[in-house]
Amino acid sequence: MVTTEVTERTGRAYQVAARVTDPELPMLTLADLGVLRDVTEEDGVVRVTITPTYSGCPAMDTMRDDLVHALHEAGYREVDVRMVLQPPWSSDWITEEGRRKLAEAGIAPPGPAPRRSGPIPLTLTPPSSRAACPKCGSTDTEEIARFSATACKAMRRCRSCAEPFEHFKEL
């Protein structure tokens, strides 16, 4: 039995999977978002491992579906998409390229995710995030709402140019 295993990110199957885009943030690929954890190819079976951003993310089914179709179109007949929960996804996993694409699309990229140990302190005032306005670049911005069109984004407004914008939350 000949077994070939490709785990390097240079593998062709990885390249195909990495180009699949997020259904709700189509400017980002699953690789940009840090959702694509691993792609292996063994005995003709491609095994893709992804992790959800949020537990209730309704885009997960579509992501799996899109991955299967992209790999089928690339000639891979057997595709197995698996989910891994641990370690939990963090917005820190969004790549530099992904952050650039978010900003270009008018969504302020997340700052560093909080590192916590022990009891989690209450945040009783809107966080003093340094989220910069994607339109004018000012850091004088305020939070309007903690949740936006998707769970992963908050709504903010720029105090300099008055433009409202979305901010990818730190998680």
Place this chain on the structure above:
Amino acid sequence: MAFDNAYEAITEENDARWAYGTGFTDPLAGVDTTVPADVDGGDLATYCLMLGDDALILSQRMQQWCTRAPELEDEMALANIGLDLLGQARMLLTRAGKADGSDRTEDELAFFRPEHEFRNVRLVEAPNGDFAFSMARLLVFATWRLVQFQRLVDSIDPVLSAIAAKGVKEVTYHRDYAAQWVIRLGDGTEVSHERMQAGLDAVWPLVGELFEPHPVELRLDRVAVDVRELRAEFDEVIDEVLATAGLTKPEAAPMARIGGKAGRDGVHTEAMGYLLAEMQSVARAHPGATW
């Protein structure tokens, strides 16, 4: 492609034609759901139902705010919180259906169990009331669930540990959202203060049950969290919010148990039957339907 009727067209099994496929319904697809050695599968399943039913029923209540919230931003927040809880519930119910060997799916567990098989605490089934009551309930639930999940991360069951680790990040946002509203209303106008205090007073009899362990939880050594250990940390957070909001901590006695039983035993309040009737009606009218 031609179809004899519209129904055939939408049920035809060709995922390529649809943005959403029909073949990926298992929220734990690919996750190793083997029950660890020395852990009783039946007890583990019951425990997953307890946590999963809490999340499922509160999610249903959150979704009932859709089109009724005070402003659009809060409508989205409540729907998103409901969605996070639904995601947690889906994983926990799926885990339960596998752990006890019954192989019941999340849909079978959510839509085809009768009321007395639901294991949620009575706090989550109470009707939404006004916005103040809903925020008081969410603050209590999220504060309790957060300290519970923070400990559950160390569970020897790897699936519970992973669900909790994801949940901690989500529930932190839920708790902060509720806390900010409790403070805004409590420290607001005379009317908003009165209503926030009334909401808190109405929630309080349902708090005691959260810290009364069920025998199943106590049997699941190192798997489950002993809820008695959570009270001090819970009180600390609640006290901080109430002090900032200028609200008084109620002293109401816990709601009575019925023959020694409460939500964790499947004994619920009147509101539960109405909630389930609404939640389960479509699935029960069309058994075997997929969507």
